[in-house]
Structure formats: structure tokens, C-alpha cells
Amino acid sequence: MGLNSRAREYLIHIFFLLIGASGIIVLALILLFLIMEGxxxxxxVSVKDFIFGSDWYPTYFPPDYGIFPLIIGSLSVVALSSLIAIPLGIGSAFYLAEIAHPKVRGVIKPIVELIEGLPTVxxxxxxxxxxxxxxxxxxxxxxxxNVLNASVMLAFMAVPTITSISEDAIYSVPRHMKEGSMALGATHWETIYRVIFPASMTGISTAVILGIARAIGETMVVLMVAGGAAMIPESIFDPVRPMPANIAAEMGNAPFRSDHYxxxxxxxLVLxxxxxxxxxxxxYLAQKHKQVGAASL
Structure with missing residues (x-):
């Protein structure tokens, strides 16, 4: 009986190990496929010319395969959307968790969750x-x-994610920490800034990571509103073609196993x-903030 019990425990252990490792296995297979095809x-073309080349004309003769404008397009859109989404997302989370009246929160919270579920198209x-x-x-x-339009739309997508996860992180801060700060004479704003914010920094960092990661890989929105021009932008009003949009726009027209493909x-692979x-x-930054926050508390 004991042997059968140990055997069942071993099988259950193996089963959950395979489930836990499945994500890593799938990710490794995707990476292997990208390497084989890319x-x-x-x-x-050399790696240097591919990464730093300024011209992307894969259908010309001879073709040009420089993706530097696509890289700059992706970075510019993600950077500007981050500047918009991070303050709005974190500020909204603190407002809902610490400032808003429960009735107001009951109205705004479902709206934020509804926006998070909107289709990207x-x-x-x-x-x-x-x-x-x-x-x-x-x-x-x-x-x-252009860049501004794409950045605003990506920020619109990222804010609900950042807000929801950051709010959960704020709520996870032990109540006695807030009450202790208030008992020592700190104001509500001082408690938010000096106690709640450092204590919830790890969760907020995770929220920011997930929100910006969604913006980095987003395809449909940037395909529709970024302008589709494979050029290095000189201002936020110039059209660009980020890497995900370029892949989505051209993959259907690229002959199978051709150089363009x-x-x-x-x-x-670069993305x-x-x-x-x-x-x-x-x-790394989340872990660093976690250590700093723990030391400050």
C-alpha cells in the first residue's frame, strides 16, 4: 500500500513537472523555429547590414534588407506609449485603491476591466x-x-493592465503598515508615498512589465495607425512601421523559403x-526595487 502511494505521488510529481515545464518547452521550440527560418x-546579407541598414526594400532588385528604421519605429512607439501609460496606470491604481469613494470605484473598476478586454482591431x-x-x-x-497616434492607442491598451495589477499589489500591502504610519502622524499622502508605494513596488513593477510587454509585441494596432512607412521618424508626427506591423503586412506576400521570407x-528573431x-x-529593476523597498521599511 505504501509503495503504491509513493508511486502515485511520483506520477503526480512528474505530471505537474511536465505541466510547469510545458511553457519553457513551447518557448524553446518557438525560438528554435525562428532561428531555423531566420x-x-x-x-x-551580413548581420551588421541587416541590423543597421537604413533601407528596407525586399522586393527590389537588388533587394535591401536593412531593418534599422523598423527597430527605431518600434522603440519610438513603445517609449512614447510607456511615458503615457505608466503614470496614468499607476496613478489610476492609487486613486482606485486609496482615494476613490467605494461607489466611484464600483463604477470605474468595471470600465477599466471592460477596456482591457476590447479587441485590438x-x-x-x-x-x-x-x-x-x-x-x-x-x-x-x-x-x-503616425508615432503619436500609435503610442496613444498602445497606451490605451496598456493602462488597464497596469492599473488592475498595480491595484491588486496596493491592496496586498498589510493594513497595519498603513495604520502604523497614520498613527505616527503621517498624512494620507505621506503614507501613500513613503509606505504603500515602496511596499507595493514589486507588484507595480510586474504590472508595468506586463503592460509594456503587450505594447512591444502588439501587431494589429500599429499596423492600422502607425502609418506603415519604413523610415526613421524625425518627430512624433512622422509615420513609422514597427517590426510586428512589418511582419504582419508582408508575410502573406513573401514567397515560401525566399530571402524575403x-x-x-x-x-x-530580433523582436x-x-x-x-x-x-x-x-x-532586475523589480528585484532591485524590492530590496530597496524592504530596506526602507
Whole structure:
């Protein structure tokens, strides 16, 4: 009986180990596939020319496979959307958790969750038919499909994620810490800034990571509202073509196993590396803030 019990425990252990490792296995297979399909392009163009080349004309003769404008387009859109989304998301979370009246929170919280569930094509369509004409009219620019439009739409997508997870992190702060701060004479705002914010920093950092990670890999919105121009932007009103949008726009037209096909997979590999590096950096910063917050408390 004891042997059968140990055997069942061992099988259950193996089962949950496989489930836990499945995500890593799938991620490794995706990376392997990207490497197999993307590396052949470097028999045609060097890594340096591919990364830092300023021209992307894969259908010309001879073709140009420089993705530097696509990289700058992605970075500019993600950076500007982060500047918009992070303060709004964290500020909204603190407002809902610490300031808003329960009735107000009961109205705003479902709206935030509803926005989080909107299809990306709906957000992109809103950017095309509402935001783009507004920008074009009020800023007197040639097109409203540009870096600013894409950044606002990506921020619109990221804010609910940052708000929801940050609010949960704020609620997880032990109540006695807040009450102790108030008992020592600190005001509500001082308690938020000096106690609640440091104590919830790890969860807030996770929220920011997830929100910005969604913006980095988003395809449909940037495909619809970024303008689609493979050029280095000189201002936030210039059109761009981020890497995900370029892959989505051209993959259907690239002949199977052609140089163009392999170049698109190489772009996906570069995007994978960028996302991986961002997650490593964000994880390091989150751990650093966790240690600083613990020391300050």
C-alpha cells in the first residue's frame, strides 16, 4: 500500500513537472523555429547590414534588407506609449485603491476591466477614424497615422493592465503598515508615498512589465495607425512601421523559403531578443526595487 502511494505521488510529481515545464518547452521550440527560418538570410546579407541598414526594400532588385528604421519605429512607439501609460496606470491604481469613494470605484473598476478586454482591431479602428482625423486637423499635419497616434492607442491598451495589477499589489500591502504610519502622524499622502508605494513596488513593477510587454509585441494596432512607412521618424508626427506591423503586412506576400521570407523571420528573431532583454532588465529593476523597498521599511 505504501509503495503504491509513493508511486502515485511520483506520477503526480512528474505530471505537474511536465505541466510547469510545458511553457519553457513551447518557448524553446518557438525560438528554435525562428532561428531555423531566420538565419538563412545572413547568407545573403551580413548581420551588421541587416541590423543597421537604413533601407528596407525586399522586393527590389537588388533587394535591401536593412531593418534599422523598423527597430527605431518600434522603440519610438513603445517609449512614447510607456511615458503615457505608466503614470496614468499607476496613478489610476492609487486613486482606485486609496482615494476613490467605494461607489466611484464600483463604477470605474468595471470600465477599466471592460477596456482591457476590447479587441485590438477595435482600438485600431478607433485610432484610424477618430484619433487620426483629430491629429491631422488640430496639428496641421499631412497624416494622422503616425508615432503619436500609435503610442496613444498602445497606451490605451496598456493602462488597464497596469492599473488592475498595480491595484491588486496596493491592496496586498498589510493594513497595519498603513495604520502604523497614520498613527505616527503621517498624512494620507505621506503614507501613500513613503509606505504603500515602496511596499507595493514589486507588484507595480510586474504590472508595468506586463503592460509594456503587450505594447512591444502588439501587431494589429500599429499596423492600422502607425502609418506603415519604413523610415526613421524625425518627430512624433512622422509615420513609422514597427517590426510586428512589418511582419504582419508582408508575410502573406513573401514567397515560401525566399530571402524575403527568411528576412521576416529574422525580424521576428530580433523582436524576440528585444522582448527577452526587456524582461531581463525589468526583472532586475523589480528585484532591485524590492530590496530597496524592504530596506526602507
Amino acid at each position: 538565419l538563412p538570410i545572413f547568407n545573403v 477595435v482600438i485600431g479602428f478607433f485610432g484610424m477614424v477618430v484619433v487620426a482625423p483629430f491629429l491631422q486637423q488640430h496639428f496641421n499635419i499631412a497624416t494622422g497615422l 527568411h528576412a521576416l523571420f529574422a525580424i521576428g 524576440f531578443v528585444f522582448t527577452f532583454m526587456f524582461n531581463l532588465l525589468a526583472g
